[in-house]
Each structure stands twice: as structure tokens, then as C-alpha cells.
Amino acid sequence: MLDQTDFEILSLLKKNSRIQWREIGELVHLTGQSVANRIRKMEELGVIQSYTVKLDQSKLGKTLIAFITIFMKTTDHLSFQAFVKEKSEVLEANQISGDGCYLLKVNVSNEEELMNLLDEILKYGNYRVNISIGKIK
Template sequence: MLDAIDQALISALMQDSRRSLKALAQISGLSAPSVAERLKKLEERGVITAYTLEIDPKSLGYQLQAIVRIRPLPGRLQEVERQILAIAEFTECDKVTGDDCFIARLQVRSMEQLDRLLDRLNHDAETNTAIIKKSPIKRRLPPMN
């Protein structure tokens, strides 16, 4: 379980993972060495698994995002998973229960590129695609308490 100080540190890092130990010490009321020790313990426990960088895909020319539900044809599950892994424009993918085996997020520069990428899966899977208009909730943590 996380105490209030751990929660404050994690929240601060979620807002800006580049915060210095000094800044985190001010936020938490601890010394910088104490903050470093807390972070080390959170990493060792697997609570903190990475410090990340967030980039706006539009700044790289990716104008469209899509959620793709993917249902492999019988006997093609592993091949479809291999294909998804090989297509770099798939930026997230979950293997799920239900009718579809995968739900993935795809970043593309155009509708034509979307069609070309999905065509690569057509021999091995059925797809259902929804274009993302807006993301009112960006990736966030569930409640920590």
C-alpha cells in the first residue's frame, strides 16, 4: 500500500517525470536523499516501472488515431499478433476476452495509410475501426487510495 508521501511523489512525477529530487523534496516535505530512497523502494517494489516522455503524434505528422478491434481468423491468432507487433504505427495493443482478441491504438498520417495498414491484416483477421475524434481523458492513474 502507498502512504500519503508515496502518493504525493507519484502524482508529482505523473505531472512531470523530469522533476528534480529537490523539487520532489519540497513537494513531499522530505530531504532529497529521503526522496531518492523512497523512489528506489517504489521502483524495487514494481510500483514505478518507468519514467517516460510524452510526444504529441500530430507534431510528427500523425493526423489520425484509430481504435482497431481485431478478430483473427481461426488458427491465425499467433500470426496476427506477430503482424501487429511488426507494424510500428500500432502504438498500443491489448489482448482481450470476448469476440475480438485484440484492441489496438493506431497512429496514421492519412486515411490511405490506415487502409494500407489494415489491408496487411485482412488475410488473417477481421477488423473493426473507429477514428478517435477527441480524447477527453488522457492516460491517468486509477485512484491510489
């Protein structure tokens, strides 16, 4: 079971996964070794699944964010899910209830790249696109 200190450690790791154990220890009033033990325990429990790098996609030329609602034409969802998993421009894919079957968050360089992706999606279903005009959080 996790305690308040574990949640504080997770919060610090979430902000910066490269933070040193000693520095975490100073902030949560533990030794670096105690922090390391807690982190290892959370890894073993599957609470911490991986450490990743957050990229600024706009500096890589990927400036257009779109949210695409997919309305499937068929019941063959497995092939669509496999397609989505292969597409690097798809940042998130969620199966949804309500209006549509899936909601994709995509990041592309320009409208042409978005149109190419949408043309591929047509094989599986119709879509509705919303373009992000600004990120709040």
C-alpha cells in the same frame, strides 16, 4: 508497502518524470535525499518500471487516431501478436472479451497509411474501424 507519501511522489512523477527530487521533497515535505531513497525503493519493487517521453504525434504528422477491433480468422494468435508488436503505428494492443478478439489503438498520418495497415491485418482476420473525432482525456 507504499504509503500516502509514495503515492504523492508517484503522482508528481507521472505528471513530469523529469521533476527534481528536491522539488518533489518540497511538495511532499521531505528532503531530496529521502525522496531519492523512496524512488529507488519503488524502482526495486517494480512499481516504477521506466521513465518515458510523451510525444505530440500530431506535430510529427501523425494526426489520425483509429480504434480497430480484430476478429481473428484463425487460432494462430502468436503470429498476430508478433505482427502487432512490430508495428510502430500501433500505440496499444489489448486482447478483449466480448465483441472481437483484440482492440488496437493506432496513430497514422492519413487514410492511405491506415488502409495499408488494414490490408496487412486482413491476413490475420477481419476488422471494424472507429476513427477518433476528438480526445477528451
